[in-house]
Amino acid sequence: MRKPIIWLSVSVVLAILVLTFAFFVDKVSVSASGSALGDRGWSANFSAPLAIDSIQAGHIYVTDQDGNKVNPEFVLLSGNKTLKVDGLESGTYTLHIDKKAVGGKSYKILDRDKIEFKMYEVIESVSSEEELTAYFKNAKQMRGIEFSGGIEVEEEASMDAAKSSSSSGGVDYSTTNVQVEGVDESDIVKTDGDYIYAISDNQQVQIIDVQDPQKMKIASVIKTEDNSYPSQLFLDEELLIVIADKMFPFEEREKLADNMLPINNMTTVQIYSIEDRENPQLIREVGAEGYLNNARKKDSIIYLITNVHPDIWMMGAIEGDALRPVVFDSSDDKQGKYMELKDIAILPGATEPTYTVITAIDLSKPVESRIETKGFLGSSAQLYMNKNHLYLTAQRYDMDFADRGSRAVIWNPTNVFTEFYKFKLDGTKVDYLKTAELKGSILNQFSMDESNGHFRVVMTEGNMWDGANPSQNHLFILDENMELTGSIEGLAKGERIYSARFMGDKAYMVTFRETDPLFVIDVADPSKPEVLGELKIPGFSNYLHPLDENHLIGFGYDTVAKKNPSGGEPFITTKGMKLSLFDVTDFHNPKEQDTEIIGGQGTYSPIQYDHKALLQHKARNLFGFPVTMYEGGSKEFDIEYKGSGALVYEITPEKGILLKGNLVKDKASGQLYEDWGKEVQRLVYSGETIYTIARGGISSYQIDGFKELSTLEFK
Secondary structure, X not given: OOHHHHHHHHHHHHHHHHHHHHHHEEEEOEEEOOEEEOOOOEEEEEOOOOOOOXXXXXOEEEEEOOOOEXXXXXXXXXXXXEEEEEOOOOEEEEEEEOHHHHOOOOEEEEOOOEEEEEXXXXXXXXXXHHHHHHHHXXXXXHOXXXXXXXXXXXXXXXXXXXXXXXXXXXXXXXXXXXXXXXXEEOEOEEEOOOEEEEEEOOOEEEEEEOOOOOOOEEEEEEEOOOOEEEEEEEEEOOEEEEEEEEEEEOHHHHOOOOOOOOEEEEEEEEEEEOOOXXXXXXXXXEEEEOEEEEEEEEOOEEEEEEEEOOOHHHEOXXXXXXXXXXXXXXXXXXXXXXXXXXXXXXXXXXXXXXXEEEXXXXXXXXXXXXXXXXXXXXXXXXXXXXXXXXXXEEEEEEEEEEEOOOOEEEEEEEEEEEEEEEEEEEOOEEEEEEEEEEEOEOOOHHHEEEXXXXXXXXXXXXXXXXXXXXXXXXXXXXXXXXXXXXXXXXXXXOOEEXXXXXXXXXXXXXXXXXXXXEEEEEOOXXXXXXXXXXXXXXXXXXXXXEEEOOEEEEEEEEEEEEOOOOOOOOEEEEEEEEEEEEEOOOOOOOEEEEEEEEOOOOOEOHXXXXXXXXXXXXXXXXXXXXXXEEEEOOOOOOEEEEEEEEEEEXXXXXXXXXXXXXXXXXXXXXXXXXXXXXXXXXXXXXXXXXXXXXXXXXEEEEOOOOOEEEEEEOO
């Protein structure tokens, strides 16, 4: 009769032992890239600190490809959680880690005790399918992703730009608002003065004849295939370039796995001859697998950047060939083909299981020119490009891993670092040059700039609401070899960057939490950048635009602080849109010279997140942008739709901000929300006429007085 009691006691004891063991056992994860350049060294990151004497005690060591011990220089960083290995020649090496290296009060278990890596003198192409597969397997392990039965569970500026807003010669017309003069950016609307080219609904590109603004007419409509969705446009003399997302069937992958869909997302460049606007002709189509990151055009060269996420969840069923991106050229192979290994390289320090694919197309010979396509392992998030260099970014995380069973691992990023990859541009030739890693993350392309060979960037480290890792902001300046030459660190603690702009030897940065500090920073001496002035005002700017050397315009929101019922920090809520004219003539004492509040809470414009939505007419000092108007309702959090359209302002240092054209159309009777098809997306001008372009149609207005001339619905 006592046996049940005995077994119950044994079960309780075992349970206590298991819980005690689980309490004291700590799984330590190790993450590292599979390769590095010799001049940068190679690093491994641990989720727990290494013992200070682990290297001297021989608990950590490196062997070469023959198994012989070598003697590199070891350096412990980041609270002993990062091990850097320097002084190795080119070759294949293995890092060995004994569990005693991370010993402590609790019992440590390493998720792996060996890591193989390669050191290169210069970046090299992938040599084999096996090397490609090894990279993705390492990337999987780094991300803490466990796989079981094919199921994955994972939780979790340049001042020159202002000069490029109008054409020269012939009729005066607007061009896309870009960051760097001479480097065009793709957009949803383009014009050559006589015609406007616009992406509309129903997968179509409209070519509108605006030579007579009172009698606009559709010259032709480009209707893409059922599986092709136009997203961006370029113009190059008598060529219209349509960038489209395309669902691309690729049967080669279908053969590798029965349960894998043979459909891949391809970003294609469709080149049309528009010598006859009424009959555009598709003369070539090229593409690269992946989703569009961004596109630029310098002279007659288009640079297309896509991000590819291979189906690594299918690894085991697909490896080797299927992990390579697919490329396509209608003049070569209508079925597409895998990118050649010689065109694929692993970026130093890369850890993400994704590709950045750079495709360069020479439009001076659109039919005959050879398409250059290169794939780089390592994801890219943001892009900055001038006439000589292309910079791509990728984030790296120091992560603490928490095991949640054999089928899932939850990871929490603790410290965020950004890798900056620098490429040299020479026609269609794109060559990797250097890499730098800096702490923090960047907001967008305007956070970066290059001047006189120096790369400048502003970054936010930490999180605004994280007491253990509060946010702070930095400015870094690197030389042509991507080596740090100067910095300012720890600005605006507890806030993050909302906008930035580099204008010659000055940098302007807006941070925000409760107020909007505008920082004026002198970057003339790359080794000694200096904060000259700071302005604190209500609200914040999401986009900064140069007006002249001593003034800039901020586009953002007005804000109000409301009392927190719990007694904590006040709640900050946005009100209407806010235009600010900043006077920085006295760098030590910047001023908000003038402001304009547009609408109430809920009012928005694409200019808040897309600088290409801004129209600038330099000769007339006009600035226009789309807007959708809301006002507060009878209750505190109610908002009421008022209308949508566009606003045009004259902005000068002498007169400030003056409304010149109100192109907002009031809501119809009973209308509660905006009409998606009629919302203005872009404004352009040609001669004496301004045009507003929506997804469903176009309207023309006199530039003097802004009288509406005509409206045309798209086909």
